[in-house]
Amino acid sequence: MISIQNVSTAFGEHRAVDDVSLEIPTGSIQGIIGFSGAGKSTLLRNVNLLLRPSAGRVVVDGTDLTALSPNGLREARRGIGMVFQHFNLVHNLTAAQNVALALKFAGVDRRARQARALEALEIVGLADHAGRYPAELSGGQAQRVAIARALSTRPSVLLCDEPTSAVDPRTTATVLQHLVDINRDLGITTVIVTHEMNVIRAVADDVAVMEDGSVVERFALADLERADFAPRTGIGRYLLEDEIALERPPLRGAAGAPDGDRADSGTTPGNAPGTTSTPGDVREAVVAGV
Numbered sequence: 001m002i003s004i005q006n007v008s009t010a011f012g013e014h015r016a017v018d019d020v021s022l023e024i025p026t027g028s029i030q031g032i033i034g035f036s037g038a039g040k041s042t043l044l045r046n047v048n049l050l051l052r053p054s055a056g057r058v059v060v061d062g063t064d065l066t067a068l069s070p071n072g073l074r075e076a077r078r079g080i081g082m083v084f085q086h087f088n089l090v091h092n093l094t095a096a097q098n099v100a101l102a103l104k105f106a107g108v109d110r111r112a113r114q115a116r117a118l119e120a121l122e123i124v125g126l127a128d129h130a131g132r133y134p135a136e137l138s139g140g141q142a143q144r145v146a147i148a149r150a151l152s153t154r155p156s157v158l159l160c161d162e163p164t165s166a167v168d169p170r171t172t173a174t175v176l177q178h179l180v181d182i183n184r185d186l187g188i189t190t191v192i193v194t195h196e197m198n199v200i201r202a203v204a205d206d207v208a209v210m211e212d213g214s215v216v217e218r219f220a221l222a223d224l225e226r227a228d229f230a231p232r233t234g235i236g237r238y239l240l241e242d243e244i245a246l247e248r249p250p251l252r253g254a255a256g257a258p259d260g261d262r263a264d265s266g267t268t269p270g271n272a273p274g275t276t277s278t279p280g281d282v283r284e285a286v287v288a289g290v
């Protein structure tokens with residue numbers, strides 16, 4: 001169980017997260033959705049205290065993380081895996097070495113690391129890619145290695161920050177299937193932050209909609225099937241629709257259409273696939289204990 005209690009996080013005058021309370025039952029998948037800047041990533045980073053909240057408490061499986069000493073927090077973070085949008089793999093280490101690095105930080109004995117790393121790669125179906133470097137992996141494979149890394153310390157909680165935003169739609173399905181299988185097989189409480197409606201529809205048990213730092217709506221995904229269910233927010237209503245109907249004017253340059261570049265009317269823009277990380281990304285992964 002993750003219990004987020006009256007959590008606020010301010011950057012200067014700006015409250016990126018504003019008095020959020022959220023209870024996430026053990027073993028469930030909680031989706032957190034909202035437009036860019038709503039405060040989703042900040043809230044997720046508040047859960048493992050990668051970003052310490054300015055106010056409020058975060059209790060994970062009965063332990064108040066906000067009350068722990070630095071050593072206690074380091075220990076508690078071993079039970080919380082984290083997956084990042086851009087994978088944050090170390091580019092000059094193989095897939096197995098990337099996973100083993102997390103185990104090293106977790107204090108696992110050197111002799112046990114190799115077997116544990118392979119075991120984690122097995123879970124995401126990539127044991128046969130153990131010797132490959134990040135540049136030799138597709139975006140989806142790189143994210144699966146990152147998931148294996150997050151799982152290697154056998155956490156009870158998995159935090160995923162836009163886990164599919166940097167991969168193509170087909171790969172998205174594979175990555176999400178792994179996350180669902182891991183959740184159902186291992187009972188790991190999973191939190192997925194995304195701006196992609198289809199991700200929420202595919203995996204979430206419960207949905208929290210964020211706007212301007214607040215959770216403005218919560219419902220179970222199953223509620224969307226109820227005839228009398230009426231979401232209050234625009235995002236909730238989008239989720240209710242099977243398809244988002246877009247106006248599709250003719251392509252520019254076609255007969256009868258105006259000249260110029262066609263604007264992208266997609267509702268779920270993502271970033272280009274990539275497998276490399278900046279030093280800052282890697283540092284963040286290390287601090288998170290993954």
Ligand SMILES: Nc1ncnc2c1ncn2[C@@H]1O[C@H](COP(=O)(O)OP(=O)(O)OP(=O)(O)O)[C@@H](O)[C@H]1O
Pocket residue numbers: 011016034035036037038039040041042043195
């Ligand atoms: N380190 C920081 N310093 C200052 N402001 C920040 C910092 N991190 C986030 N913010 C601000 O806090 C607000 C919430 O950001 P956050 O990244 O949590 O939103 P988000 O919903 O995850 O958006 P996105 O989907 O674009 O990642 C934004 O206004 C952002 O500019």
